[in-house]
Amino acid sequence: MYPELGPQVILIDDKKEEIEAIEKFLEEKHIGSVFFEADPIEPDYPLTPIDTVQLVFLDLYYGSPFAAQFDPNACTEWIERVIPPGQKYYLVIWTKDKSRSEELLELMRKKGVPMPYQVETRSKTDYKLRGGNEYDIERLLDELGVLSKPEVNSDVQEFHGRIISEEEDCVLIDCLIHKETATYEVRRFDLKLLEGIPHKNGSFVMVRIETKPGSRTIDFFADEIDRSALFVKPDDFEDLEDISFLADD
Numbered sequence: 001m002y003p004e005l006g007p008q009v010i011l012i013d014d015k016k017e018e019i020e021a022i023e024k025f026l027e028e029k030h031i032g033s034v035f036f037e038a039d040p041i042e043p044d045y046p047l048t049p050i051d052t053v054q055l056v057f058l059d060l061y062y063g064s065p066f067a068a069q070f071d072p073n074a075c076t077e078w079i080e081r082v083i084p085p086g087q088k089y090y091l092v093i094w095t096k097d098k099s100r101s102e103e104l105l106e107l108m109r110k111k112g113v114p115m116p117y118q119v120e121t122r123s124k125t126d127y128k129l130r131g132g133n134e135y136d137i138e139r140l141l142d143e144l145g146v147l148s149k150p151e152v153n154s155d156v157q158e159f160h161g162r163i164i165s166e167e168e169d170c171v172l173i174d175c176l177i178h179k180e181t182a183t184y185e186v187r188r189f190d191l192k193l194l195e196g197i198p199h200k201n202g203s204f205v206m207v208r209i210e211t212k213p214g215s216r217t218i219d220f221f222a223d224e225i226d227r228s229a230l231f232v233k234p235d236d237f238e239d240l241e242d243i244s245f246l247a248d249d
Helices: 020-028 072-082 098-111 137-144
Strands: 009-013 033-037 055-059 090-094 118-122 155-166 170-178 183-190 204-212 215-223
Touching: 009 020, 009 072, 020 033, 020 137, 055 072, 072 098, 090 098, 098 118, 098 215, 170 204
Parallel strands: 009 033, 009 055, 055 090, 090 118
Antiparallel strands: 155 170, 155 204, 170 183, 204 215
């Protein structure tokens, strides 16, 4: 990781004492971080998503030690609040149960939440040292590869799409490239890229394209939410009173 103007690591947990060791280690390495308290009653959301984040530590259970609950909607809301669309980030999920991670990721795809380029599921107890709330953070980050892994410049696009035509070996998708400016493009993709994803004419997908020097990766994710409203396009001739020039002679 390299210094940036803003935190590079986000820590989301309902127990600050359990992440203090991580904060201290990151500070010693001159890596910016910020902690958000995942209080189930009054969550401490940031005012806007953070566009410098590269790594997120996400705890899945919020509440008292004896009544902590896993709420995938609450966890998904946290990711949506801290990660801007198209942001490339590494997600570390704190849980002993990997099925919880899979449940969370599936919900994130359905809701169109920015997806991480890599996910790791870890248990805090595996790194806890004897006594207090001390953890072997250096071993954890070394295993994750975030300290020594070289940075590669990349460009990431994430957008909604609607399948408009399926041919023998390819599919045409109407892509909402820029939601804010209502910019659409019809793109052709290899049908093999949609293997394992339910698809038919009219169905919706989430598309993620990552471009690096010398390579390009395209990923598709199933989107079961009805996105029809996103693909209602304005009529370019709606305000023209006289359109006789369009008629054939």
